[in-house]
Amino acid sequence: MHITVDGRPVEVPPGTNLVDAAKAAGIHIPVYCYQEALGPLGACRICLVQVEKMPKLVTACTTQVQEGMVVHTRGPEVDKGRAGVLEFLLLNHPLDCPVCDKGGECDLQDYTFAYGPAAGRFTEPRIRKAKDVPLSPYIALDQERCILCQRCVRFLGEYVGEPQLVLEARGVHTVVTAAGGAPLTSPFSGNVIDLCPVGALLSRPYRFRARPWNLEKVEGICGLCPVGCRRLLTVRDGVVERAEGTSRSDPDGRGWLCDRGRFSYDEARHPQRRTRPRLGGAEREAGEVVAAAARWLAEGPVAVLTGGELTVEEAAALTDAARRLWGAGAPVLVRTGRGYLPPALHGTLQDLQTADAVLLLGADPYQSVPVGYLAVREAYRRGAGIWGLAPRRLGRRALPVQEHVTAPGEEAAVLARALAAAGVGGAAALLQDLGDWQPAAGTGDLEALGRALLGAARLAVIWDGEEAGVEDVLLALAAARGEAPTRVLPAWGPAGWRGQELAGVRVTAAALEGVLRAAAAGEVGTLVLWGTDLLREAPDPELAARALAGAGHVLAAGAFLSPATRADAWLPLPVRTEHGGTFADWEGTLTAVRAAVPPQPGVRTTGAWLEALAAAAGRRWAPPADPLAGRMTGSRLRLLPDVPAPAPRPLRRPEAAGAGSPCCGAGMPTGGDPPRPSSCVPPPLGRWRRRMPSAWTGLPAVRSGSGGRRGSWFCRWRPIPPCRRAGCGCLMTCRRRPAACRPGPGSWPRRRKRRRRWMAGERAHPGGEDRHPDPVSADLLRLHHVGGTAAAGPLPAALGPQPGGAGRAAATPGRRLEDAVQGGPAAGAGRPGGIPPGAGDLGVRRPGGGRRDPLRGPCPFGRPHHPPGCGQPAGGAAGGLRLELAGHLRAGAGRLGLPEQVLPIGRHPLRGPDHLL
Numbered sequence: 001m002h003i004t005v006d007g008r009p010v011e012v013p014p015g016t017n018l019v020d021a022a023k024a025a026g027i028h029i030p031v032y033c034y035q036e037a038l039g040p041l042g043a044c045r046i047c048l049v050q051v052e053k054m055p056k057l058v059t060a061c062t063t064q065v066q067e068g069m070v071v072h073t074r075g076p077e078v079d080k081g082r083a084g085v086l087e088f089l090l091l092n093h094p095l096d097c098p099v100c101d102k103g104g105e106c107d108l109q110d111y112t113f114a115y116g117p118a119a120g121r122f123t124e125p126r127i128r129k130a131k132d133v134p135l136s137p138y139i140a141l142d143q144e145r146c147i148l149c150q151r152c153v154r155f156l157g158e159y160v161g162e163p164q165l166v167l168e169a170r171g172v173h174t175v176v177t178a179a180g181g182a183p184l185t186s187p188f189s190g191n192v193i194d195l196c197p198v199g200a201l202l203s204r205p206y207r208f209r210a211r212p213w214n215l216e217k218v219e220g221i222c223g224l225c226p227v228g229c230r231r232l233l234t235v236r237d238g239v240v241e242r243a244e245g246t247s248r249s250d251p252d253g254r255g256w257l258c259d260r261g262r263f264s265y266d267e268a269r270h271p272q273r274r275t276r277p278r279l280g281g282a283e284r285e286a287g288e289v290v291a292a293a294a295r296w297l298a299e300g301p302v303a304v305l306t307g308g309e310l311t312v313e314e315a316a317a318l319t320d321a322a323r324r325l326w327g328a329g330a331p332v333l334v335r336t337g338r339g340y341l342p343p344a345l346h347g348t349l350q351d352l353q354t355a356d357a358v359l360l361l362g363a364d365p366y367q368s369v370p371v372g373y374l375a376v377r378e379a380y381r382r383g384a385g386i387w388g389l390a391p392r393r394l395g396r397r398a399l400p401v402q403e404h405v406t407a408p409g410e411e412a413a414v415l416a417r418a419l420a421a422a423g424v425g426g427a428a429a430l431l432q433d434l435g436d437w438q439p440a441a442g443t444g445d446l447e448a449l450g451r452a453l454l455g456a457a458r459l460a461v462i463w464d465g466e467e468a469g470v471e472d473v474l475l476a477l478a479a480a481r482g483e484a485p486t487r488v489l490p491a492w493g494p495a496g497w498r499g500q501e502l503a504g505v506r507v508t509a510a511a512l513e514g515v516l517r518a519a520a521a522g523e524v525g526t527l528v529l530w531g532t533d534l535l536r537e538a539p540d541p542e543l544a545a546r547a548l549a550g551a552g553h554v555l556a557a558g559a560f561l562s563p564a565t566r567a568d569a570w571l572p573l574p575v576r577t578e579h580g581g582t583f584a585d586w587e588g589t590l591t592a593v594r595a596a597v598p599p600q601p602g603v604r605t606t607g608a609w610l611e612a613l614a615a616a617a618g619r620r621w622a623p624p625a626d627p628l629a630g631r632m633t634g635s636r637l638r639l640l641p642d643v644p645a646p647a648p649r650p651l652r653r654p655e656a657a658g659a660g661s662p663c664c665g666a667g668m669p670t671g672g673d674p675p676r677p678s679s680c681v682p683p684p685l686g687r688w689r690r691r692m693p694s695a696w697t698g699l700p701a702v703r704s705g706s707g708g709r710r711g712s713w714f715c716r717w718r719p720i721p722p723c724r725r726a727g728c729g730c731l732m733t734c735r736r737r738p739a740a741c742r743p744g745p746g747s748w749p750r751r752r753k754r755r756r757r758w759m760a761g762e763r764a765h766p767g768g769e770d771r772h773p774d775p776v777s778a779d780l781l782r783l784h785h786v787g788g789t790a791a792a793g794p795l796p797a798a799l800g801p802q803p804g805g806a807g808r809a810a811a812t813p814g815r816r817l818e819d820a821v822q823g824g825p826a827a828g829a830g831r832p833g834g835i836p837p838g839a840g841d842l843g844v845r846r847p848g849g850g851r852r853d854p855l856r857g858p859c860p861f862g863r864p865h866h867p868p869g870c871g872q873p874a875g876g877a878a879g880g881l882r883l884e885l886a887g888h889l890r891a892g893a894g895r896l897g898l899p900e901q902v903l904p905i906g907r908h909p910l911r912g913p914d915h916l917l
């Protein structure tokens, strides 16, 4: 279609609306309710334009182009119309811009400045609405500032399919509110903060922390899952204050963040971070540690394992050092799963969004690659068929999946059988060694599945990489589909492994297993763990433990290290926000980023440590100057390594591959013997691929296999056991349910109902039910370490060790809450991350009467008493207080009956959870 916008000719496809057409001509039309991903609504009327031969002004977002259209986006009539719209929007607006977090980056301010009337004519009293309504531990709503554009409502309701925000009441009294008064639990809820064009939806951890003109925005990468989303880090005075999604108009469809990536931005100041070199478990001077490590490395033989934390440049430097300095082979990536994705099949998010059929192969994207889930949901909304082939059900209300539930370890064989039934010769050849093997009963109509995959015009697959051999079946499928694109996205980690591969790191599971077996057999003199926490990240933790025990020395470098991992020498590395370089994302796209904040004192880059190790050994060495050989000319480059596809191998019998799903004895599949009993139901949780301590983001410290592995922190009854390490105070360290513990009474639905009633204030705090029992709310709880501190509201666990209950103080009126929690006004110093000493040292009266045991928090497993050996740390009371207060807030009580000086939120220096109260 050819149209003219403000005298500029432009050609756009049919169906384009005038806002997008004007943008193509380089002309901006103001919008509030329209958003590219959500589509037009026509609610706000700010986008008025004049179209020749049309009698009245029209809304540009709801008007589609017609051949020969002539559009005027400015002019007296248009400006008058927009001024009228703005005057109406401002009738009841509180005009509290000086204290609004959005001030300076607010569309209402900007458009009022550009198009608005100089003065309002309305002199009546303004309608007052609720302010500071907490929607979740992370999001606050100011109903007075809302202009009812409905972006937030539509995003959660239509785009995500979780309608947790709704409009309530009518006319001028209409407000946005949480559906049913329940807290937002969607893992994508944080996106409404970005979407809101005004300061109505705000980040609670960020509130009152900065003004936009004091901030610097730096593009960074979230590496918490294989997607590797780009995010904008807001930095003030060398501290990351928040993370935002990149523009939604990003042409490759990026821009959303899940709440994990959005709120876990301040890893640099995490209390568990180590910034001093260590030798033999104790902190030492860097020179001493480097000298000892250089001695070990010179003795050889050396094997090097690496993780996903490194940039391409660092991985290349490590590869070079391993070969030239230490005489070792190329580093091997510690990775999950056993499969390998051929580069020829590697797809993009857009392939997912525009696919006609999506196959979820072992992976639940909602859990393992959340932003990938949004792309699948978008494909579903466009009419794509969603197919699932996994050892468990993957569908949910917002994303119906045509399920094919296999036995664990049989995905490759079942997929090959489905394709063979649909006539794919290559798949039939792969099945030749399987003899009389049959898929488990109840796997579904495999022929229909095979025909659907073969017939789809554009097929996208999300594969968890758990099983070797699947890649051969996918290659056979791609060959049979011919020209029709077959694109696969890997739901295994670590993030950025394509970049490591590009830098020469070996990424196959076989290479990793070879190194671990050699180390376990005592054939490795020094095992180097560079940017990986082996025990947490290796697919086989038992083999990893044997490798650590069998190696002569273990030299580790990283930002975090699980206490269980052996590290004879430890070198601190920068976290992702502290170093620049080139990272690869889910699509294999390389993004060049720069450091957002300076490294902590004592921390050095990979190149600096390697140079120091070389110097200590009397060698001259410098990192390769440009490992990408000048190919990175812009900030972004889609570049997959040129790796030939592996030769197809006939599939082995699943049983022979040893890929059953045994049980740990506590109801969780584990990955070892004995076989999983038929009575065991795998927990409904995805396969997170982790590299950071789970304590930080709540992701499983040890990946689940086909539904779970030994050591995973979740079980059916209690998804978030609290950390038992003295002084840690987080909820999320990996641990198993103690043998002495039995789950508390009540089924999941009953517990959920009790919690809802409690939240709604209909019943007193249920005994032993201080925790959110359902896994959805648990997602929020896992995220409470925000900004390097415990920052969310409902914190049921202890914040630290209790000094025998001494110095307990009640939160009585007249006493500042932070003082009560800290045990004194100046007690905030001395603990990393701002968690005050003595936090939790507080006796609290429970709403239902009686006094909670101040030395121990509630039983994390729902029992009325702590079972022997449960290990629950003393001092859950302060957390309980927060939970109760947060409960009041959520129940709509609004401001608490606490001393005034506790509020407003965030004005005091304590950066802990009290902030949020």
Ligand code: SF4
Pocket: 145, 146, 147, 148, 149, 150, 151, 152, 153, 176, 195, 196, 197, 198, 200, 201
């Ligand atoms: S809260 Fe923000 S995004 Fe939601 S309707 Fe109001 S102005 Fe729009």
Ligand code: SF4
Pocket: 222, 223, 224, 225, 226, 227, 228, 229, 256, 257, 258, 259, 260, 261, 262, 369, 370, 371, 372
């Ligand atoms: S989807 Fe993954 S990479 Fe993206 S923000 Fe969430 S955790 Fe981070």
Ligand code: FES
Pocket: 030, 031, 032, 033, 034, 041, 042, 043, 044, 045, 046, 047, 059, 060, 061, 062
């Ligand atoms: S942006 Fe067009 S009516 Fe709101």
